[in-house]
Structure formats: C-alpha cells, structure tokens
Amino acid sequence: MAPTIDPKVATAHDLPTPDPESPVRARKPYRFSTLCATVENPEMKDQYGSSSVPIYQSATFKGVGNAYDYSRSGNPTRSHLEHHIAKISSAAHALTVASGMAALDIILRILKPGDEVIAGDDLYGGTNRLLSYMRTNGGVTVHHVDTTNPTSVLPFIKAGKTRMVLLESPTNPLLKIVDIAAISKDVKERAPDAIVVVDNTMMSPYLQRPLEHGADIVYDSATKYLSGHHDLMAGVITCNRDDLHKQMAFTVNAVGNALAPNDCFLLLRGTKTLALRMDRQQATSDLVATYLHELGFTTHYPGLADHPNRDVHARIASGNGAVLSFETGDKELSERIVGSTRLWGISVSFGCVNSLISMPCVMSHASIDAATRAARGLPEDLIRLCVGIEDPIDLIDDLEQALIDAGAIAFDAQLNKYTRAMQSTNDQLNQAVQKLGLYDPRPDEQEWFVSAPGKVILFGEHAVVHGVTAIAASVDLRCYGLATPRNDSKVSVHFSDIDNFYREWDIEKLPWSAGTPLAAGEDHPDALDQVLMDAINAEALSDISGHARHASLAFLYCYIQLGRDRKPAFNLATRATLPVGAGLGSSASFSSCVVSALLLINRGITLPPPPAPSTTGTDAPAPHVHVSHQGRRFVPQSVAERINKWAFVSEKVLHGNPSGIDNSVAVFGGALAYTKHPSGPKMEQIQSFKSLKFLLTNSKIPRDTKKMVAGVGSLKASEPELVDGVFKAIQSITDEARRALADPELSRHELLAAMSALITENHQHLVTLGVSHPTLEAIRTTAAAEPFKLSTKLTGAGGGGCAVTLVPDDFDASSLESLMQQLINQTFVPYPAAIGGSGLGILSPYSPPQLAQAQAQTAAPSGQVTPPQTPGLASVDSGHADPLLRIAFEKQNIDSLAKWADGLGRWLYV
Numbered sequence: 065m066a067p068t069i070d071p072k073v074a075t076a077h078d079l080p081t082p083d084p085e086s087p088v089r090a091r092k093p094y095r096f097s098t099l100c101a102t103v104e105n106p107e108m109k110d111q112y113g114s115s116s117v118p119i120y121q122s123a124t125f126k127g128v129g130n131a132y133d134y135s136r137s138g139n140p141t142r143s144h145l146e147h148h149i150a151k152i153s154s155a156a157h158a159l160t161v162a163s164g165m166a167a168l169d170i171i172l173r174i175l176k177p178g179d180e181v182i183a184g185d186d187l188y189g190g191t192n193r194l195l196s197y198m199r200t201n202g203g204v205t206v207h208h209v210d211t212t213n214p215t216s217v218l219p220f221i222k223a224g225k226t227r228m229v230l231l232e233s234p235t236n237p238l239l240k241i242v243d244i245a246a247i248s249k250d251v252k253e254r255a256p257d258a259i260v261v262v263d264n265t266m267m268s269p270y271l272q273r274p275l276e277h278g279a280d281i282v283y284d285s286a287t288k289y290l291s292g293h294h295d296l297m298a299g300v301i302t303c304n305r306d307d308l309h310k311q312m313a314f315t316v317n318a319v320g321n322a323l324a325p326n327d328c329f330l331l332l333r334g335t336k337t338l339a340l341r342m343d344r345q346q347a348t349s350d351l352v353a354t355y356l357h358e359l360g361f362t363t364h365y366p367g368l369a370d371h372p373n374r375d376v377h378a379r380i381a382s383g384n385g386a387v388l389s390f391e392t393g394d395k396e397l398s399e400r401i402v403g404s405t406r407l408w409g410i411s412v413s414f415g416c417v418n419s420l421i422s423m424p425c426v427m428s429h430a431s432i433d434a435a436t437r438a439a440r441g442l443p444e445d446l447i448r449l450c451v452g453i454e455d456p457i458d459l460i461d462d463l464e465q466a467l468i469d470a471g472a473i474a475f476d477a478q479l480n481k482y483t484r485a486m487q488s489t490n491d492q493l494n495q496a497v498q499k500l501g502l503y504d505p506r507p508d509e510q511e512w513f514v515s516a517p518g519k520v521i522l523f524g525e526h527a528v529v530h531g532v533t534a535i536a537a538s539v540d541l542r543c544y545g546l547a548t549p550r551n552d553s554k555v556s557v558h559f560s561d562i563d564n565f566y567r568e569w570d571i572e573k574l575p576w577s578a579g580t581p582l583a584a585g586e587d588h589p590d591a592l593d594q595v596l597m598d599a600i601n602a603e604a605l606s607d608i609s610g611h612a613r614h615a616s617l618a619f620l621y622c623y624i625q626l627g628r629d630r631k632p633a634f635n636l637a638t639r640a641t642l643p644v645g646a647g648l649g650s651s652a653s654f655s656s657c658v659v660s661a662l663l664l665i666n667r668g669i670t671l672p673p674p675p676a677p678s679t680t681g682t683d684a685p686a687p688h689v690h691v692s693h694q695g696r697r698f699v700p701q702s703v704a705e706r707i708n709k710w711a712f713v714s715e716k717v718l719h720g721n722p723s724g725i726d727n728s729v730a731v732f733g734g735a736l737a738y739t740k741h742p743s744g745p746k747m748e749q750i751q752s753f754k755s756l757k758f759l760l761t762n763s764k765i766p767r768d769t770k771k772m773v774a775g776v777g778s779l780k781a782s783e784p785e786l787v788d789g790v791f792k793a794i795q796s797i798t799d800e801a802r803r804a805l806a807d808p809e810l811s812r813h814e815l816l817a818a819m820s821a822l823i824t825e826n827h828q829h830l831v832t833l834g835v836s837h838p839t840l841e842a843i844r845t846t847a848a849a850e851p852f853k854l855s856t857k858l859t860g861a862g863g864g865g866c867a868v869t870l871v872p873d874d875f876d877a878s879s880l881e882s883l884m885q886q887l888i889n890q891t892f893v894p895y896p897a898a899i900g901g902s903g904l905g906i907l908s909p910y911s912p913p914q915l916a917q918a919q920a921q922t923a924a925p926s927g928q929v930t931p932p933q934t935p936g937l938a939s940v941d942s943g944h945a946d947p948l949l950r951i952a953f954e955k956q957n958i959d960s961l962a963k964w965a966d967g968l969g970r971w972l973y974v
C-alpha cells in the first residue's frame with residue numbers, strides 16, 4: 065500500500081459521504097453509526113482491498129524521504145485510526161496516544177511556568193494527580209472551581225494569565241453538568257489566548273462534540289467507550305486548530321507515547337461498534353438509575369428528571385451515557401453492596417461491554433486525599449455503576465440481590481415491594497424493619513426451623529482426612545432442627561432418632577467458666593477446648609452414654625461457646641429422614657442444624673431482610689423481576705461460611721479428626737471436590753455430578769466414624785508406605801473423575817463407564833485400608849452379578865453403613881426393582897437417591913401466611929403439652945413461636961416429614 069498523504073501534516077476532514085448523484089436528489093450525509101462502522105480513508109487505499117486495516121507491526125520503514133520512516137513518528141495503522149477518529153469526531157485533526165492520561169500529558173505540555181489553569185472540582189483522580197504534579201514541578205497555578213456554575217468561573221478568567229480551562233461534562237463520578245458552551249464563550253471573550261480543553265471520556269464523540277461548542281481541544285480515554293472491551297489502553301486528542309495540532313504532534317513524537325500499531329488496530333475495531341454499544345448501555349443505565357431512584361437512593365444520572373442542569377446537558381449532548389452513581393448513606397453499607405454483586409465486576413474504569421461497580425473514594429479517586437474529597441463534596445459512600453451490554457434484567461436482579469444481601473433494602477409486605485432500609489447498621493435496620501412489622505428482631509425469643517442435607521461420598525473418603533481430594537454430593541435426605549424458646553431457665557434437647565432421647569439442663573449449672581472463652585464474634589480455633597469438653601462430660605453428661613452422649617456433647621459445647629453472652633433458654637428438637645450413623649453424613653447435617661440454630665439465636669449470624677415473592681420473570685414488569693433466586697442463594701455466602709466453620713467444630717466434637725467434607729456439603733449443598741488444607745479447605749462445585757443416578761443401600765450395620773477414622777490413622781502410623789500408596793492411588797482416582805466429569809467431549813456412555821471403573825477401583829483401596837465389612841461386600845456382589853453388572857463401593861467411614869451403586873441411564877426400572885428386592889431379601893435397605901440438591905435451609909422467619917395455615921391444620925392432641933412444659937410460650941410475640949409447631953414436628957410421620965416441612969412456608973437456602 066502506498067500512502068499518499070503525509071500523516072504529519074493532516075488536512076481538515078471532509079466527511080466521506082459520496083458526492084451527490086444528481087443535482088435533484090442529493091445524498092444525505094452518513095449518520096454516526098454508519099461513520100463508525102465504515103473505516104475508509106480515500107487517500108490511503110489498500111493495495112489488496114483488505115476489509116480490515118492491516119497492522120503495520122513495524123518499528124521502521126525502509127527508504128529515505130517516504131511518508132513513514134519510524135513508528136514513533138508515524139505508522140500507517142495509526143494514520144488510519146487517527147483519520148477515523150477525526151472523522152467520527154467531526155474534527156480536523158486527531159492524535160492517538162498510549163492512554164487517556166498520556167493524552168492529557170501531551171495537552172498540558174502546552175503550558176509554560178507562570179500559566180494559570182482553571183479546572184473543575186469533581187475531576188477524575190488521575191487528572192487531579194497530574195495537575196498537582198504540574199503545580200509543584202511545572203510552576204503552573206491551578207484553580208479548582210465549581211464549573212457547574214459558569215459565573216463561579218468568571219473571577220478566575222484573567223486575560224494574559226489564564227492559559228487553559230479544563231472542563232468535563234458530565235463530571236465523574238457525580239455526573240454534574242457543566243455548560244461547556246457558556247464557559248467557552250466567556251473564556252474566549254475575556255482571555256482570547258486561553259485554550260478550552262474538554263475531557264469527553266464520559267460521553268464519547270457519539271453523544272457529545274465539544275469542538276462544536278467552542279472547545280479548542282477534546283481528549284478521550286479511548287480505553288473506555290471508544291474501544292469498549294477493556295482490552296487496551298489508549299488516549300485520543302482531537303482539535304480543529306492547525307497550530308495546536310502541530311504543537312501536540314511534535315510533543316507526541318518527542319516524548320514517544322504514540323499508540324502502538326496493535327493497539328491502533330484494536331481501537332479501530334472497537335470504534336466500529338461504538339454507537340451500537342452505547343445505545344444499549346445507556347438504555348440499561350436509564351433503567352438502573354430509575355430503579356435506584358425509585359428505591360429512594362440519591363442517584364446521580366443526567367437521565368433522571370430532577371438531575372441538576374439537565375436542560376444544559378440536553379443542549380450540548382445527545383444522550384446520557386452509561387455511568388451513574390448513587391449514595392447509600394453509609395460507607396460500610398456501600399462496601400457490602402459492592403462486595404455482594406456477582407455480575408457487576410468490582411473494578412475501576414468504565415465504558416466496557418461488561419458492567420462494573422466501584423467506590424470512587426477507595427478506588428478511582430483514592431489519589432485525592434480524604435480532606436480534599438470532603439471539601440469537594442465527594443461522598444465517601446458513593447457507589448459508581450458503569451453499565452455494560454448484559455441483559456438489563458440480569459443486571460438489575462444482581463444489583464437487587466446485592467442490596468438485599470447488604471441490608472440496604474427491605475421488603476415492605478404492605479406495598480409488596482422493596483423499599484430502602486432506613487439506616488444501615490444492623491440495629492438500626494432491625495428497628496426500621498420492626499417498625500414495618502416485618503420480622504421479630506429478638507432472635508432468642510422466636511422459633512427457628514433449620515435443615516441440612518446428608519451426603520454421599522463418591523470418591524476419596526478416609527483419604528480426604530489426610531489431604532487427598534474427595535468428591536461428595538448432597539443427598540435428598542435431611543436432618544431438621546427446631547429451636548423453640550422456653551421461658552424458664554433451662555435448655556433442653558430432644559433427639560427423636562436416638563431412642564427419643566430428651567434431656568434438659570439448668571442453664572446456670574452448666575460449666576460456663578471452664579476453658580478459655582472466645583471473644584464475641586471470634587472464630588473457633590483449630591483445636592477443641594479440652595478443658596471445656598471434660599467439664600461438660602463430667603458436670604452435664606455423666607449419666608448419659610452412646611450416641612445421645614456424643615450428640616449432647618456437641619450441642620452443649622457449641623451452646624456454651626456461642627451463648628456466653630445470652631445464655632438463651634430454648635429446646636432443640638432434631639429429626640432426620642437420614643439413617644443415623646450409616647455413612648451418609650447424618651452427624652454433619654445434625655451439626656449444621658445445631659450450629660445454625662445456635663448462631664441465629666445468639667445473633668452470631670443475621671439474615672438479610674426478606675426476599676421478594678418469586679415471579680417467573682415474565683409476569684412482572686421489568687425491572688422488578690426475580691428470576692435467579694427461589695429462596696436459594698438467599699443465605700449470604702459469608703453467613704454460610706460462618707455456619708460451616710461452626711459445623712466443623714461440632715463435627716470435631718463428634719468425630720475427633722474429621723476432614724470437613726461432610727459439613728461443607730451439608731452447608732453448601734450441590735457437589736463438591738474438597739481438599740483439606742492447613743489454611744482452610746479448598747472447595748470446588750462440580751455441576752455435572754447432578755445428572756448421575758445412584759442407589760444407596762444401608763447395610764444396617766452400625767459403626768462409628770470416629771473409630772473408623774482413628775483406625776485408618778493407626779494403620780498409616782504402622783504401615784506408612786502401604787497407606788501412602790493407597791492415598792496416592794485415590795488422589796489419582798479423584799483427579800481422573802473430576803477430569804471426566806468436566807470433559808465435554810466424553811460421551812455419556814464413556815463417562816458412565818469411567819465412573820463405574822473408578823468406583824470399583826476406589827472400593828478396592830478402601831478394602832486395603834480395612835474399612836469394608838462383609839455386608840458391604842455382599843451388597844457389592846449382588847449388584848455386580850448378572851444381570852445387573854453394576855459397580856458399587858462403600859461410602860463414608862465404612863465398617864458397615866451404606867454402599868453406593870452407580871445406576872446407568874439405560875438401566876430399566878424393572879431391573880432396578882429386581883435388584884432392590886434381592887437386597888431387601890438380604891435384610892438390606894436400598895433406596896434410589898437424588899443428589900446435588902440444596903444445602904442448609906432456614907425456614908423464613910418473615911411470618912408467611914402458609915405457616916399460620918399449616919399450624920391451623922395441625923390438630924394438637926387434646927390437653928397435651930410436650931416436654932418441656934413451657935407455660936406462657938404462646939405469649940411470645942414472634943412470627944411463629946407456637947408450641948403447636950413443635951408438637952407437629954415431633955409427631956410427624958417420618959415419611960411425610962420432608963413434605964410437611966416444605967409446606968410450612970418459604971425456605972431460605974445457602
């Protein structure tokens with residue numbers, strides 16, 4: 065290609081609208097999106113007619129006296145880009161440099177010592193930093209003025225002194241509007257030598273063309289809208305004045321910060337879709353701004369009817385852009401909101417196709433000191449939103465979920481919509497919500513109903529205790545825990561599944577002073593407090609033995625550790641649809657129920673305000689649509705993590721040295737690849753696991769996880785080589801299983817074959833570790849025999865308990881029936897299991913009408929008050945503190961327990 069113009073001496077651009085075809089019907093000028101998409105420079109035709117401008121990735125050009133010699137001074141790809149930028153900006157000249165700040169640097173080098181600059185007071189932090197540098201090192205005086213009011217600029221415009229006026233409209237991040245046209249006019253009249261410079265990054269040439277309103281130089285950080293994908297850094301400068309262009313082109317060449325060829329190409333490509341992206345981004349911004357405004361947040365966006373100087377903006381710009389900001393009234397609340405979003409990326413910058421969220425005071429504007437920020441009215445709690453091209457419903461849903469998680473909005477049952485919570489601290493929020501009659505803020509005086517699933521370990525049990533990765537998933541069998549307040553000074557437990565065990569303790573007689581108390585809110589250390597354990601055993605459990613003693617010890621240990629401040633009086637009733645002690649993680653689901661009830665009662669965790677009623681997404685008007693959560697995801701991650709840490713403590717009391725995999729599955733649900741680690745477990749959700757079908761068979765041989773785990777520990781000590789070899793082999797089995805489950809190219813048939821082989825292999829290693837049992841081998845043999853030919857392994861601690869059999873998709877119902885019958889004939893209990901469901905659930909405390917209905921339907925046996933007697937309980941003023949619920953829970957048939965619990969109201973899940 066032979067360039068025909070000298071890029072260093074550009075001429076004013078004619079917009080490349082074709083010449084009129086006839087004097088009667090003239091061709092109209094191209095509109096903006098056409099100009100963007102059409103990269104054409106009639107003076108630089110490509111020799112091959114390439115549709116896309118080639119990248120001249122060359123530092124030097126051969127020959128002497130040609131148009132290009134060295135890429136710092138000029139490069140054909142850059143010439144194309146600069147031509148294109150000038151064209152879409154309706155400018156005579158464009159320069160492209162390494163970043164937006166590089167562009168400002170080039171512009172500020174026009175200044176000389178002694179010059180005065182007038183700049184806005186709501187500037188981007190980087191602009192502010194460079195101006196401060198010029199003040200200290202360049203002998204330049206900078207006046208920061210409220211440019212939103214043109215008259216406040218007037219006193220600073222001094223003929224012969226003012227050399228530059230730096231404007232931005234709308235400002236970032238407060239979206240203040242500056243009348244560029246009025247100020248330019250004033251400057252030209254009073255200081256004709258002064259140059260008006262406009263940072264147009266917030267608008268891009270699509271929405272605003274300051275050169276048409278009197279500006280001399282316009283610059284953009286092209287990292288933002290012009291490129292649009294956050295895949296490059298670039299700055300562009302446009303102007304109509306030849307002298308200024310010449311001076312700045314000289315500086316670009318002299319300092320060597322011109323844009324590199326590859327980035328020129330990317331930027332050229334990005335600009336082609338500028339109008340398209342911006343249309344979508346600002347339409348969504350309008351929705352988001354309206355949503356926040358209607359919730360009652362102070363929202364800054366020029367599209368809002370009450371935005372100050374909106375009329376000025378409408379005069380100089382043709383759109384509102386895609387940056388907005390809002391205030392919450394509380395910096396910590398803002399931090400929680402920002403931290404709770406998932407779709408909105410926490411990042412500086414804007415203008416990208418992906419939506420971003422940030423807090424300017426701690427991010428983009430952190431380089432302005434706090435006192436200056438305060439003086440310039442930049443709120444510390446301000447959240448900036450930079451809207452991308454994602455689906456607006458997803459964006460608003462994600463934002464709404466974050467506002468809920470952070471406690472910024474609450475559901476108003478009367479209005480049937482979310483409204484802004486009055487204040488932000490928990491107590492203030494509780495007061496506000498209490499005033500609205502939404503939920504009882506006295507958690508120790510209300511009933512809490514919780515549940516957690518059991519689990520099946522598919523690969524890696526026992527080895528996981530010693531650092532090997534295991535794969536486990538939740539099963540659709542759960543433990544339920546109901547905490548009912550008492551109005552005496554006793555705490556009690558009722559374990560229906562352990563011989564209907566019931567025991568109560570005088571709260572004051574428990575060993576509160578034994579051991580080392582934890583500070584309020586402190587996490588439990590790794591090791592259990594043995595002094596406290598011994599004291600509980602001696603003082604509260606001396607006459608109890610077996611399962612009931614272990615379960616009571618776990619309960620009392622956590623009760624004392626978590627309840628020192630409140631010493632709450634209540635009864636905890638537990639029941640499970642899971643077989644206890646059969647290797648399906650009953651202890652972990654029990655532990656998760658115990659500690660979540662204790663944490664709720666003691667305010668160790670708090671729930672966000674209530675969720676909106678679910679809709680299907682089609683029947684409600686956007687943007688108040690809920691599509692992503694049906695009670696799921698309601699319990700925030702931080703709350704789930706805290707519950708999981710305490711569930712692990714309870715598991716340690718029960719099991720001595722557990723890996724933590726069982727409680728993690730009980731709390732988080734789904735399927736997990738889990739690896740124990742000194743700095744905290746590594747967990748990864750496995751999605752594809754859910755589609756596999758299993759048959760669980762209970763051998764009905766009781767065994768004790770603690771003893772089985774200890775047994776493997778002793779074998780490891782006596783035969784380290786053997787056991788380490790087995791662990792290594794198990795690690796490669798779990799690695800292989802994870803690879804297979806994640807491999808999209810593996811056919812279903814191949815996946816099932818691989819899983820079957822790995823199951824068989826893993827079981828053999830467990831046999832070597834000595835944790836199988838003749839009954840488990842019998843189950844395996846039955847399932848492996850003709851005509852079934854299925855793979856089985858023990859699951860969990862072994863020594864009895866359950867076996868798990870993989871059931872292929874094409875295994876017909878009658879064969880399954882016949883296999884189950886054969887197992888039943890051998891006195892085993894088989895059941896097909898659904899896996900991968902929800903983790904920990906909490907029955908919504910927000911007085912669901914269904915609850916009252918369910919309670920009304922539960923016939924209370926006449927005159928019966930189940931132990932403990934709780935006179936006066938009915939007077940407890942809470943959502944559903946009613947002894948009838950406890951009676952119904954304890955009397956419910958085990959087969960209908962899950963259904964009954966589901967029917968009580970809305971469950972809020974992790």
Ligand SMILES: Nc1ncnc2c1ncn2[C@@H]1O[C@H](COP(=O)(O)OP(=O)(O)O)[C@@H](O)[C@H]1O
Binds near residue numbers: 612614648861
């Ligand atoms: N529903 C329940 N109620 C009371 N305690 C329970 C319940 N489920 C489990 N536990 C406690 O967990 C222990 C069983 O743990 P473990 O032997 O590991 O069996 P699993 O393999 O089912 O987890 C019981 O001895 C008891 O202490």
Ligand SMILES: C[C@@](O)(CCOP(=O)(O)O)CC(=O)O
Binds near residue numbers: 524525526769862
């Ligand atoms: C044996 C083990 O790997 C799994 C738990 O077994 P069980 O579900 O309690 O039978 C122990 C552990 O990981 O803590």
